[in-house]
Amino acid sequence: MDVSPEGLAESLAELVRIPxxxxxxxxxxxxAAGPIGETALAEHLAERCRSLGAAEVVLDEVVDGRPNVYARFDGHTxxxxxxxxxxDTVTVEHMTDPPFDGRIEDGFVWGRGALDTKASLGVILALLESWRTADVRPEPTLLVVGSVSEEAGGLLGAARLREWIDERGATIDQLLVAEPTELxxxxxxxxxxxxxxTVHGxxxxSALPDLGANAIQAMAHVIAAYEAEHRRLQDIAPTTELGTSTVSVTTIQGGTGGNVIPAECRITVGQRIVPGQVANDVHERLIAIAHEASPLPVTCTPLLPPQADGTFGSxxxxxxxxxxxxxxxxxxxGTRPTVAPFGTNALxxxxxxxxxxxxxxxxxxxxxxxxxxxSIADLARLADAYKSWLQPR
Ligand SMILES: [Zn+2]
Structure with missing residues (x-):
C-alpha cells in the first residue's frame, strides 16, 4: 500500500491543474483560466473523497458560493x-511560468499552489486511494478539510470550520494545518x-494654516506614540520562542496638494501578538493610543473580521x-520542531x-x-510522515 513518488506527483499535479x-x-x-475562486477545486475534492469511501462529505458554503469541504474517513477508533x-492560492498575474499546467519535471511538480498548499492535499488523497485499494483504514478517524479564503479575506474558511465543529459538538484530538514548513x-x-x-482635520x-487643522501633522503624533509602544514592548522579556510583541505602521495616505492644509490622514497599524496577550485588549489599546495621541478627532476601523465571539484580533x-x-x-x-514568523489558519x-x-x-x-x-522527494517524506501519524492497518 505504498504510493510511488510518481503517483504522489500525479495526484498533486491533478490539483494544480484546477485553478x-x-x-x-x-x-x-x-x-482567462476559468472560474475564479475555490469552488471547482472544492467540488473535485468532495467528489474524490466520495469515491475514496469517505463516510461523510459536506460542502459547506462559507461566502459567495465558495464552500469548505469536510470529508470524514472512519478509522479503527x-x-x-x-x-x-x-x-485557495495567491495571484498568478506575475508568474513567469505556466500557472496551471501541473508539469512534472526535474524532480518537481510545478504550478501555482503546488507548494502552497496543494501538496498536502495531493499526498493525503493518494494515500487514501492506496489504503482503499489495500482495504486498510487509518487508526484514528480522519477529517480532511479543504478551507477557503486563507490567502486573503480574513481566514473565513478556518473561522467557519471552527463554528461547524462547535455546532456538531465534536472534539478534535489533533489538528494539522498544512503550510510549507520544510517538514x-x-x-x-x-x-x-x-x-x-483616520485623523480628521x-x-x-497653506499660506493661512491657522484657518485649518493639519491632519498629517496630527498623525505624526499618533505614529510617534505607536513607535513608543513598540519600544515599550521590546523591554518585556519574552516567555516563549516567539519573542516579543511588535507594532508597525505599514501604510499612510493623506494630503491633496502642496498648498492645501490636509483635512485627512490615514494609516494602517498592526501589532503582532504573543502568548499571554489578550487579542481584543491589544486591539482596544491600539485604538486608545490613537485617541490619546492625536490632537485632532480620530476614527479607527478594524481591518480583519471579528472572531466568532465578536472580539477582534487573533x-x-x-x-x-x-x-x-x-x-x-x-x-x-527528520526535522526539529520550531516556530514560524508567518500566520496561518491556526490563528x-x-x-x-x-x-x-x-x-x-x-x-x-x-x-x-x-x-x-x-520536490517529489518532499512529497514522499510527507507521505511517510502522514503514515506514521495515521497508522493505517
Ligand atoms: Zn498557504
Missing part, C-alpha cells in the same frame, strides 16, 4: 484528527491585530514543543484541538513567487 485563485487575487490571467488544507512541525506563531486610523490655504498560537504530534512528525520527517484554531501543529513540505520563502514548485 483556485483567491477572488481577491483575481486578474486577467486567472480570469473514533479519536478524531483533522488535516486542514486551504484550497518541520511548527508549534507556535504570533497572532495579530490591525486597524486603520480641516482644509485651508491570539498567538503556541503549544510546548513536547506534544505527541510534534514529536511524531519531527521524527518521521482561528486556538483551543479547538488538544494538539495543533502546522506542517508541510517546501519553504515558505518560495511561496507566492513568479514560479512555484515542490
Amino acid at each position: 483556485s485563485v483567491n477572488p481577491l487575487h483575481r486578474g486577467p490571467i486567472a480570469d 473514533d479519536r478524531l484528527v483533522v488535516l486542514d488544507v486551504h484550497t 518541520a512541525p511548527i508549534h507556535g506563531h504570533k497572532g495579530g491585530a490591525a486597524i486603520e486610523v 480641516k482644509a485651508a490655504h 491570539p498567538a498560537f503556541y503549544q510546548a514543543p513536547d506534544g505527541d504530534l510534534v514529536g511524531l512528525l519531527a521524527e518521521a520527517a 482561528r484554531y486556538s483551543g479547538l484541538a488538544r494538539e495543533l501543529v502546522v506542517f508541510g513540505p517546501g519553504r515558505i520563502d518560495d511561496a507566492h513567487q513568479a514560479t512555484e514548485c515542490v
Whole structure:
C-alpha cells in the first residue's frame, strides 16, 4: 500500500491543474483560466473523497458560493484528527511560468499552489486511494478539510470550520494545518491585530494654516506614540520562542496638494501578538493610543473580521514543543520542531484541538513567487510522515 513518488506527483499535479485563485487575487490571467475562486477545486475534492469511501462529505458554503469541504474517513477508533488544507492560492498575474499546467519535471511538480498548499492535499488523497485499494483504514478517524479564503479575506474558511465543529459538538484530538514548513512541525506563531486610523482635520490655504487643522501633522503624533509602544514592548522579556510583541505602521495616505492644509490622514497599524496577550485588549489599546495621541478627532476601523465571539484580533498560537504530534512528525520527517514568523489558519484554531501543529513540505520563502514548485522527494517524506501519524492497518 505504498504510493510511488510518481503517483504522489500525479495526484498533486491533478490539483494544480484546477485553478483556485483567491477572488481577491483575481486578474486577467486567472480570469482567462476559468472560474475564479475555490469552488471547482472544492467540488473535485468532495467528489474524490466520495469515491475514496469517505463516510461523510459536506460542502459547506462559507461566502459567495465558495464552500469548505469536510470529508470524514472512519478509522479503527473514533479519536478524531483533522488535516486542514486551504484550497485557495495567491495571484498568478506575475508568474513567469505556466500557472496551471501541473508539469512534472526535474524532480518537481510545478504550478501555482503546488507548494502552497496543494501538496498536502495531493499526498493525503493518494494515500487514501492506496489504503482503499489495500482495504486498510487509518487508526484514528480522519477529517480532511479543504478551507477557503486563507490567502486573503480574513481566514473565513478556518473561522467557519471552527463554528461547524462547535455546532456538531465534536472534539478534535489533533489538528494539522498544512503550510510549507520544510517538514518541520511548527508549534507556535504570533497572532495579530490591525486597524486603520483616520485623523480628521480641516482644509485651508497653506499660506493661512491657522484657518485649518493639519491632519498629517496630527498623525505624526499618533505614529510617534505607536513607535513608543513598540519600544515599550521590546523591554518585556519574552516567555516563549516567539519573542516579543511588535507594532508597525505599514501604510499612510493623506494630503491633496502642496498648498492645501490636509483635512485627512490615514494609516494602517498592526501589532503582532504573543502568548499571554489578550487579542481584543491589544486591539482596544491600539485604538486608545490613537485617541490619546492625536490632537485632532480620530476614527479607527478594524481591518480583519471579528472572531466568532465578536472580539477582534487573533491570539498567538503556541503549544510546548513536547506534544505527541510534534514529536511524531519531527521524527518521521527528520526535522526539529520550531516556530514560524508567518500566520496561518491556526490563528482561528486556538483551543479547538488538544494538539495543533502546522506542517508541510517546501519553504515558505518560495511561496507566492513568479514560479512555484515542490520536490517529489518532499512529497514522499510527507507521505511517510502522514503514515506514521495515521497508522493505517
Ligand atoms: Zn498557504
